[in-house]
Amino acid sequence: MTRNYEAVIGLECHAQLLTNSKLFCSCSTKFGDAPNMNTCPVCLGLPGALPVLNRVAVALAVRAALGLNCRVNAESQWARKNYFYPDLPKGYQISQYDRPLAQHGFIEISVEGIIKKIGIQRIHMEEDAGKSLHEGFPDSSRYTYLDFNRSGVPLIEIVSEPDIRSSAEAHDYLRRLKEILEYIDVNDGNMEEGSLRCDANVSVRKVGEQKFGTRTELKNINSFRFVQKAIDFEIKRQIDVLEAGRRVVQETRLWNADEERTVSMRSKEEAHDYRYFPDPDLPLLALDPESIKQVAHSMPELPEARRKRFVQEYALSEYDAGVLATTRALAEFFEETAKLSGQPKSAANWIMGDLLRFYKDRNTDLKDLSTSPVKPKMLADMISLVEKRTISGKIAKMVMEEMCLTAKAPQAIIEEKGLLQISNIDEIEKIVSRVIEENPKPAEQYRQGKTGNFGFFVGQVMKATGGRANPQTVNEVLKKRLAG
Ligand code: ADP
Ligand code: MG
Ligand code: ZN
Numbered sequence: 001m002t003r004n005y006e007a008v009i010g011l012e013c014h015a016q017l018l019t020n021s022k023l024f025c026s027c028s029t030k031f032g033d034a035p036n037m038n039t040c041p042v043c044l045g046l047p048g049a050l051p052v053l054n055r056v057a058v059a060l061a062v063r064a065a066l067g068l069n070c071r072v073n074a075e076s077q078w079a080r081k082n083y084f085y086p087d088l089p090k091g092y093q094i095s096q097y098d099r100p101l102a103q104h105g106f107i108e109i110s111v112e113g114i115i116k117k118i119g120i121q122r123i124h125m126e127e128d129a130g131k132s133l134h135e136g137f138p139d140s141s142r143y144t145y146l147d148f149n150r151s152g153v154p155l156i157e158i159v160s161e162p163d164i165r166s167s168a169e170a171h172d173y174l175r176r177l178k179e180i181l182e183y184i185d186v187n188d189g190n191m192e193e194g195s196l197r198c199d200a201n202v203s204v205r206k207v208g209e210q211k212f213g214t215r216t217e218l219k220n221i222n223s224f225r226f227v228q229k230a231i232d233f234e235i236k237r238q239i240d241v242l243e244a245g246r247r248v249v250q251e252t253r254l255w256n257a258d259e260e261r262t263v264s265m266r267s268k269e270e271a272h273d274y275r276y277f278p279d280p281d282l283p284l285l286a287l288d289p290e291s292i293k294q295v296a297h298s299m300p301e302l303p304e305a306r307r308k309r310f311v312q313e314y315a316l317s318e319y320d321a322g323v324l325a326t327t328r329a330l331a332e333f334f335e336e337t338a339k340l341s342g343q344p345k346s347a348a349n350w351i352m353g354d355l356l357r358f359y360k361d362r363n364t365d366l367k368d369l370s371t372s373p374v375k376p377k378m379l380a381d382m383i384s385l386v387e388k389r390t391i392s393g394k395i396a397k398m399v400m401e402e403m404c405l406t407a408k409a410p411q412a413i414i415e416e417k418g419l420l421q422i423s424n425i426d427e428i429e430k431i432v433s434r435v436i437e438e439n440p441k442p443a444e445q446y447r448q449g450k451t452g453n454f455g456f457f458v459g460q461v462m463k464a465t466g467g468r469a470n471p472q473t474v475n476e477v478l479k480k481r482l483a484g
Pocket of ligand 1: 160162163201212
């Protein structure tokens with residue numbers, strides 16, 4: 001850290017739970033529907049409407065808690081968080097306060113090879129607010145439109161301990177959080193659509209100092225890149241303030257992506273007092289150990305465990321295992337291909353090379369490979385064909401491309417295009433003879449000891465066979481014929 005200061009960072013992340021209906025009513029949670037389509041008296045906050053808890057949301061929140069190594073509380077309590085805002089028709093949000101769903105978890109991060117646990121203070125459930133859209137001319141705040149489709153959508157808030165010490169660590173924490181939540185089907189990780197949102201609390205202190213410095217809270221950061229930039233900007237700004245002999249003011253600051261700086265939004269003095277109190281409409285949320293156990297049993301293998309297993313079971317490098325385990329769909333794709341072909345290393349290479357390049361070109365989402373034209377069985381068959389020398393590695397590249405474009409099985413492509421490898425020695429000898437006949441000069445040079453042009457002959461034979469000749473046989477035959 002610059003000028004003997006150390007940063008202290010804690011992240012508060014909101015994640016929308018992947019339920020079909022809202023937290024306390026049966027309205028749809030679908031993103032992008034026409035404004036105010038998905039509303040009812042409960043999520044519009046009409047008088048007399050009563051909340052009914054969505055069980056699926058609770059199950060997903062418990063999954064998240066277990067995936068993030070938290071202790072799930074046997075009882076947690078719904079609380080009203082009171083504040084006024086046009087997109088909050090009840091005048092309060094139903095959240096959890098002093099008795100949250102889960103506590104005491106951690107995420108393991110790794111920055112520059114150093115592994116570190118970042119504590120998770122708490123995970124609590126709450127409902128989302130609606131959305132205000134500001135629009136108009138000449139200034140964009142002339143009209144405000146209200147869309148209550150998001151009102152009542154289930155969220156979890158994941159609050160980290162102030163254990164993070166750099167923007168790089170914050171970035172890795174977020175990346176892993178997103179990965180875990182996606183793996184366990186709790187959240188879709190879409191920061192652009194706002195289904196995963198993050199606020200960063202940042203302070204600085206002199207190295208060696210025990211006490212934390214005064215923190216600011218950064219809001220409005222909607223991408224990983226911005227999180228890192230906003231934190232870096234804020235660290236530098238706070239150090240400058242301290243170095244100038246002034247004090248950091250506790251406040252909320254907004255990240256302005258266009259100007260790449262944080263700007264003050266409200267100070268502590270204006271900060272809300274939410275006057276939390278237990279929601280009288282809802283009983284305690286009681287979770288018996290049995291139901292928590294059930295959720296635990298339904299959990300898939302988590303990304304970190306899967307990476308470690310890939311290294312051990314398939315002898316992959318840490319790097320390869322990391323790439324292949326970025327999403328559950330990709331990891332499963334790899335594992336199926338590896339098992340079907342019995343060639344994990346080839347499977348990894350093909351997927352990380354040609355296939356991922358193809359997905360990238362087509363902007364395919366690596367969370368959903370069910371629409372991929374290439375299936376594990378197809379790739380495994382192709383790997384076996386190379387292994388059996390039915391096709392050469394070079395031809396395999398063509399087959400792969402064709403599979404991506406047409407979704408045809410490799411055997412069909414090979415037949416259709418006549419791509420079978422020529423291993424028949426008689427056939428290769430014929431072609432080699434012809435190539436030598438057609439190139440008397442280089443052949444003569446070779447015989448006089450200038451054997452550096454051997455590759456030229458190999459190239460000619462390959463050209464004559466459309467790349468289908470078995471390279472090893474070509475080498476052998478050529479050496480013999482050129483010498484003779
Ligand atoms: P609030 O409810 O006002 O946001 P919390 O105590 O719940 O306050 O803390 C919110 C977040 O701020 C947590 O992620 C925590 O780790 C972080 N945090 C607390 N103190 C500091 C500090 N001095 N510097 C940086 N982050 C901090
Ligand atoms: Mg906060
Ligand atoms: Zn509703």
